[in-house]
Amino acid sequence: MDDNLKKLIPFALKYKPNIIWNVVFNVLYALFSSLGFVMIIPVMNVLFGEEEKVTKLPTYNGIWELKTYLNDTLYYYVNYLTEQKGAAYALYLIISIIIIIFLLKNLFGFLGLQHLMKLKTGVLRDFREKMYAKIVDLPVSYYSEKRKGDVMARILGDVNEVQNSFFAVLELIVKEPLTIIITLGIMFSISWKLTLFVFIFIPISGLIISKIGKSLKSQSARAQQENGYMISVVEETLTGLKVVKGYNAETYFKNLFTASVNRLYILTNKIGKKHNLASPMSEFLGIATIAVLLIYGGTLVLQDGSLSGGAFIGYIGMAYNILTPAKAISKASYQVKNGSAAAERVFEIIETPNVIRDTEKSIAINSFNDKIQLKNITFSYDGEQNVLKNFSLDIPKGKTVALVGQSGSGKSTIANLLMRFYDVENGTITLNGTNIKDIQLFALREQLGLVTQDSIMFNGSIADNVRIGKLNATDEDVIAALKIANAYEFVQHLPDGINTNIGDGGGKLSGGQKQRISIARAVLKNPPIMVLDEATSALDTESERLVQDALEKMMQNRTSVVIAHRLSTIQKADVIVVMNRGEIAEQGTHDELLAKNGTYAKLVSLQSFES
Known part of the structure; x- marks a missing residue:
């Protein structure tokens, strides 16, 4: 045989x-x-x-x-x-x-x-x-x-x-x-x-x-x-x-x-x-x-x-x-x-070996009580061109850290590494002082919520899509999350409310509506750390204002990593990190960076942003 x-x-x-x-x-x-x-x-x-x-x-x-x-x-x-x-x-x-x-x-x-x-x-x-x-x-x-x-x-x-x-x-x-x-x-x-x-x-x-x-x-x-x-x-x-x-x-x-x-x-x-x-x-x-x-x-x-x-x-x-x-x-x-x-x-x-998996030494964690630390990170997708170069950053508990920069500067890569979609090649990422490679994947991701630039929707009802954040959530929990994400205002007018089918890939919803459903999913999960990867990029001005308000409420007393293209969404961040070709060009608060009149100030002026 x-x-x-x-x-x-x-x-x-x-x-x-x-x-x-x-x-x-x-x-x-x-x-x-x-x-x-x-x-x-x-x-x-x-x-x-x-x-x-x-x-x-x-x-x-x-x-x-x-x-x-x-x-x-x-x-x-x-x-x-x-x-x-x-x-x-x-x-x-x-x-x-x-x-x-x-x-x-x-x-x-x-x-x-x-x-x-x-x-x-x-x-x-x-x-x-x-x-x-x-x-x-x-x-x-x-x-x-x-x-x-x-x-x-x-x-x-x-x-x-x-x-x-x-x-x-x-x-x-x-x-x-x-x-x-x-x-x-x-x-x-x-x-x-x-x-x-x-x-x-x-x-x-x-x-x-x-x-x-x-x-x-x-x-x-x-x-x-x-x-x-x-x-x-x-x-x-x-x-x-x-x-x-x-x-x-x-x-x-x-x-x-x-x-x-x-x-x-x-x-x-x-x-x-x-x-x-x-x-x-x-x-x-x-x-x-x-x-x-x-x-x-x-x-x-x-x-x-x-x-x-x-x-x-x-x-x-x-x-x-x-x-x-x-x-x-x-x-x-x-x-x-x-x-x-x-x-x-x-x-x-x-038989393909899973390179990102739990080992016998992997430990479970139940809370986040210290900080996230990225230390001397070097990473490339193809093994040749480095997307991040000797990158180091501390993200203290309860603080909001924003990452900004031109496309290809490595912002979304940091989100991928935090979620362990990819593993770092050189350097370490620690959570509570423990290397995330030594933490059970399920336990690690339980501490993290993710809202991506692309609103990933599944063929099913709105409730089904939101419940991915918490599978045993009640309809009342789902509605509460939708309200925080400023999504319930349109959901309640749909033919079947939260039980309305949204089609393959959420094809029956607009881009802004899908993004708010995606945010409601993260709200329902209610993790201690939130990773927002261009979370407001698909929203029109009015929706952006509604969602930004919801995000600010959600990020209170929570550790947040915000990757943003629209600089208007991150002016209240505790630390803004300006990235350029995988390295930190400058960092500080919004006012501090404007005062430096450097890369961040140029980005702000390009977007016609007034302080």
């Missing part, structure tokens, strides 16, 4: 009873499948008058003579019934037994599939849960280089492919091989000479099929990657639909999608051709072998006399019975190739 598929075994072992019962029912299926064709032999012999004349009920002499015992017992009763009630009665009885045997065969097949289904759906559920948990746990930095559509393709399409392939292997190693082995054993006992031809056919067939499917894994991997790219194009188009339409870029994105679809079309056809070739090729090889068996077996019946006509017909039936599992095995081998490529992509995510 492929190494990637072997990694699925722990998932399957959770459903051990289903596996055991599947194997038991498959063994019975294989046994009754072969017995059904064995019973054809006495029917033919009765019709041709070739049945063995056994007049005495045989005695059991051990397992080594089991075949002879069963054969003689069967013919004893056939002979007895023929003499007592006529050949027709014996024939009808044997046919009834055959019907019962095939009924049992299909019953056991059904029961085996039922347990396989429970195993498949259970593993699929657990696998998706594991995959989603990993996707959520991985740090933000992981997705800066990954397409979201590709990740979506892996958790949706690739996981399905892995599931189908893994359980094709289960059938491959139990049901179909057992059917072939038991049937071959019976065929060998009937005529070892004829069975030699079958043993020649199997390796030849396997060799041809393996040659056809040799390149299937690499083509499947390329197809799955292309599928991920195609989903990415769709996801990005829908996310940026206003930009696409506003810039008349529909043709460009249509061409991107069409090119991807065409590449997928070519790859899928190549894979499909090899899939489609497997079944007819194995069947043709099987029929060719049966043709040889008919020629040689006919000689044994007609000239040699070492094989009865009934036994020969039953033998041919069993030879044909091998074709179905042989075709299933060849088909499953192709699925395994596909699944191996898909499993590789899935486990690439599952």
